[in-house]
Amino acid sequence: MVATILVVAVVGLALGVFLQKGRFCFVNAFRDFFAYKDSRVTKGVAVATLLTMVFWGIAYQFGYYGALWTPEWGLTGLVGGFVFGVGMTYAGGCASGTLYRAGEGYLQFWLTLLFMGVGYAAFAVAFPTLESTYFETFTFGSGVSLFTLSSIPAGLLALAVAGGAVLVYAAVLGRSSETGTLGGRSDVASVQLTALLAPIAGLRRIARGTREYVAGIVDAWRDPLAASKRPWDPRTAALGITGAAVLWFTQASIVGVTGPEARWTGYLLSQVGVDAESYDYWGSVLFQGQGVDVTTDMVMIGFVIVGAFLAASWSGDFSVRVPKRRRLPNAIGGGLLMGAGSRLAPGCNIGNIYSGIAELSVHSFIAAVGIVAGVYVMTRWIYREVGCAI
Amino acid sequence: MPSIDDVTNAPDELSDDRADKLLEEADLVQDMMGEVCPYPQVEAKKGLQDLESGELLVQETDHVPCTENVPRAVGDDAEARVWRSGDATYRIYLRKR
Numbered sequence: 001m002v003a004t005i006l007v008v009a010v011v012g013l014a015l016g017v018f019l020q021k022g023r024f025c026f027v028n029a030f031r032d033f034f035a036y037k038d039s040r041v042t043k044g045v046a047v048a049t050l051l052t053m054v055f056w057g058i059a060y061q062f063g064y065y066g067a068l069w070t071p072e073w074g075l076t077g078l079v080g081g082f083v084f085g086v087g088m089t090y091a092g093g094c095a096s097g098t099l100y101r102a103g104e105g106y107l108q109f110w111l112t113l114l115f116m117g118v119g120y121a122a123f124a125v126a127f128p129t130l131e132s133t134y135f136e137t138f139t140f141g142s143g144v145s146l147f148t149l150s151s152i153p154a155g156l157l158a159l160a161v162a163g164g165a166v167l168v169y170a171a172v173l174g175r176s177s178e179t180g181t182l183g184g185r186s187d188v189a190s191v192q193l194t195a196l197l198a199p200i201a202g203l204r205r206i207a208r209g210t211r212e213y214v215a216g217i218v219d220a221w222r223d224p225l226a227a228s229k230r231p232w233d234p235r236t237a238a239l240g241i242t243g244a245a246v247l248w249f250t251q252a253s254i255v256g257v258t259g260p261e262a263r264w265t266g267y268l269l270s271q272v273g274v275d276a277e278s279y280d281y282w283g284s285v286l287f288q289g290q291g292v293d294v295t296t297d298m299v300m301i302g303f304v305i306v307g308a309f310l311a312a313s314w315s316g317d318f319s320v321r322v323p324k325r326r327r328l329p330n331a332i333g334g335g336l337l338m339g340a341g342s343r344l345a346p347g348c349n350i351g352n353i354y355s356g357i358a359e360l361s362v363h364s365f366i367a368a369v370g371i372v373a374g375v376y377v378m379t380r381w382i383y384r385e386v387g388c389a390i
Numbered sequence: 391m392p393s394i395d396d397v398t399n400a401p402d403e404l405s406d407d408r409a410d411k412l413l414e415e416a417d418l419v420q421d422m423m424g425e426v427c428p429y430p431q432v433e434a435k436k437g438l439q440d441l442e443s444g445e446l447l448v449q450e451t452d453h454v455p456c457t458e459n460v461p462r463a464v465g466d467d468a469e470a471r472v473w474r475s476g477d478a479t480y481r482i483y484l485r486k487r
Contacts, residue, residue, distance in 0.1 A: 023455050031428060038462045092426035104454065105478075108426060231458070312478075317454050319478035324424040382428055386435040
């Protein structure tokens with residue numbers, strides 16, 4: 001019991017601290033990439049996902065894990081993911097971003113959380129109808145992770161996928177740096193040569209970037225107190241989040257945010273006299289017939305807010321921030337869309353893009369596409385007056 | 391020798407005196423308190439469109455990510471400086487190129 005509480009607290013606090021210090025925001029990662037090709041946070045998200053994939057694969061292969069999360073796959077991922085993606089871009093924070101900003105003192109994001117709760121509750125009420133219509137129609141197969149499906153050992157598979165992703169990225173990176181130097185004078189032979197050398201050129205750039213990153217960290221260590229108060233590189237956040245997620249995976253399950261939040265909604269409603277258990281969605285799906293009570297993952301995401309609060313206070317970034325009145329529709333609308341979208345998929349950016357891809361779940365591949373598509377459409381709309389790079 | 395700035399890509403920070411002095415010189419001040427991303431980015435781009443080269447736009451904000459995201463969003467259109475109050479408010483100085 002004490003050990004469980006310790007793990008829950010360590011994982012939650014660590015996630016909160018690293019999310020806050022690394023400004024690890026999935027909206028930022030995709031929106032800013034589309035709007036003006038800023039890929040700093042996108043890289044952080046990719047590093048976290050791929051590293052977690054490798055460690056989870058190894059842990060899975062040797063049996064050191066709690067549980068995988070593999071919902072049935074189908075178009076629900078695309079539909080729900082799209083709704084969630086639109087919602088998080090409109091709200092200005094994803095599921096994890098909303099949590100750590102709540103810890104930074106944003107009343108805006110506490111309001112977002114409240115309306116995500118309204119979204120969960122509305123979904124729970126509509127669930128019996130949705131189950132026989134929406135889920136029946138759009139679900140194609142039972143949930144599966146490539147870790148279990150593949151004949152290749154999970155650890156090797158994860159390494160291969162992560163390695164492949166790095167090579168593809170290196171090739172893209174190498175090509176973009178080559179085109180600059182070659183100019184327009186390239187003939188067929190040199191183009192073919194470039195295609196072969198691109199991954200190598202890209203890997204060199206990744207190696208150089210990593211060296212600079214490590215040198216920066218070493219430099220920061222000379223004055224750790226001052227460095228701890230400054231913003232951290234998203235890659236540092238990626239490393240910390242991976243550490244926490246690996247500990248969580250070996251002790252409990254994958255890291256999720258909106259699932260535990262939906263449970264919180266059911267639990268809090270039951271505390272004020274609503275018979276949440278009589279609703280199928282809470283009673284048999286979310287709490288799986290165990291009774292509506294506080295579960296470990298609910299406590300863990302509570303600690304995420306505490307961790308973010310501590311990190312923000314330490315860095316001088318905490319204050320009770322009162323939103324502009326014209327931003328209230330973002331919290332209300334964005335919260336509702338995130339709450340509903342994350343249930344319709346099911347899963348949020350953490351469950352599907354981070355954890356879901358890291359555990360190679362087929363459902364999450366589809367849902368991740370839906371979320372990114374939603375972010376893209378909403379970004380184009382918000383940037384309609386000033387223009388969008390992609 | 392690489393410094394922490396190479397790693398975080400944050401713009402140079404201004405001293406308190408310099409920050410106050412520059413605020414008086416500003417040609418356009420945008421109140422972004424209580425705003426969230428990406429609206430300050432969009433407003434900064436719109437604001438710069440109305441300014442002449444060499445003129446100064448200052449955003450006052452309490453949104454932490456803005457100190458990095460706004461300078462990145464305007465890119466080469468402006469030279470960016472940041473001031474941190476240490477008390478969760480920030481100013482972003484954008485001098486149009």
